[in-house]
Amino acid sequence: MKSNPKSARKSIPVYQPDLSGNEREYVLRCIDTNWISSRGEFVERFEKGIAEYVGVSHAIAVCNGTAAVHVALVGAGIRPGDEIIVPSLTYIASVNPIMLCGATPVFVDSDPKTWHVDPDRIRAAIGPRTKAIVVAHLYGSLADMVTLREIADEHKLVLIEDAAEALGSTLNGRQAGSLGHVSSLSFYGNKTITTGEGGMVCTDDAVIASRMRKFRGQGLCAHREYWHDEIGFNFRMTNIAAAIGVAQLERLPAILEAKRRLAQWYAEDLAGCNIELQPEPPGVVSSRWMVAALVENSAVLAAVRSTLAAGGVETRPIFAPIHRMPPYAPVHGRIPMPVAEDISSRGLNLPSWPGLTREDVAHVSSLVRRAIDEFSLAVPHRVNIESLEVKTMPVGAPRSAVVA
Ligand SMILES: Cc1ncc(COP(=O)(O)O)c(C=O)c1O
16 A cells, blocks of 8 residues: 555654764763763863854853853852843743842843844843843844943943853854853753753853852862852763763754754745744844744734644744743733733744754745635634734834734
8 A cells, every 4th residue: 555645744843953973972982981970071172162162261061051041140240139131032041040049130122123132121221230131042043242242331230141042143253152241051952052951151251250160069169178168059061961062062063054054945935925034133143043933923823833733843932921920920020021922922933953854844834834824714704803812013013013
């Protein structure tokens, strides 16, 4: 019996790592030599490799990207009572460590043209207790770090770059992770390069670097064994994780090339369709960590996601605004963030891993197209769109166009 090629199609996850280089060999070397904890050649090699790639003097490996944000805040000297300006539209790990430092997040809305924090809103949010700005680069695109650095320098604030999603992206030729005073990276399994779980903090500032190293390693005093003159965590990365990282870093240029190519395929396949791919701001070359797009409204989003799911294609929604989440809403939930709400209500991530073939992307794109076309044909006959109470705003529209 002949198999039906359509039913034989494999399912397509939104992300999966590519471990086809030296990962296995390097991990086995850790096991064969007994160097499986946080000491060993690979941790140092990985730190050195990332420092060189990003273009910073110090890179310190940690156990995940959330710990990296925490370590960066401590390195920046954040203390209880400080206020930290942070976007509402980011992953939760940009914000929770602020609370864990005893500081207070001050949420700001995003710019609809870039999806990143709006520099004007940052200026307006600065107060006497403001100590730092945490900027999260979304999905590989980069925030306007030139303006943000000017604002930070003018107000003597530390600019912390949460570059978890942006390794390999550049702004005017400079690497993400080198654009703030201190930065954090993540190497979770779905990141541009992975160590399973892992992270890194980067800086050019020797004082920040030594604070971060100490906090990562139990607050251990540099010159006396088992003497801890500060409170710290064990946030160290294992040699095994770093071994995977070293192998991944060897292939970073090829991974980036593949990811940028697949983003270009999506752009070609979805041209003319009523969907808007995340913009690439001037001067930015995005790693295209996750191909992100906006559809017309949340009803279309639901239709697209369910059509793709039925076709075996996994998607993800864009992050939800953090100021509306239970731990933050009682204090911050009523602040209107129309841009974050809007992007979150109708945005999604399409499969974005480097091993996707031209045919895979064409298949995903054809399902997106079909869902959007079918929705626009079906909706007028089925329901009155007004009754769905979907608030929409074209990206780039003035903020007054949005119902808060
Ligand atoms: C913006 C941002 N910051 C921090 C993190 C935290 O990284 P990890 O999952 O490695 O803790 C992530 C992870 O997805 C992220 O997207």
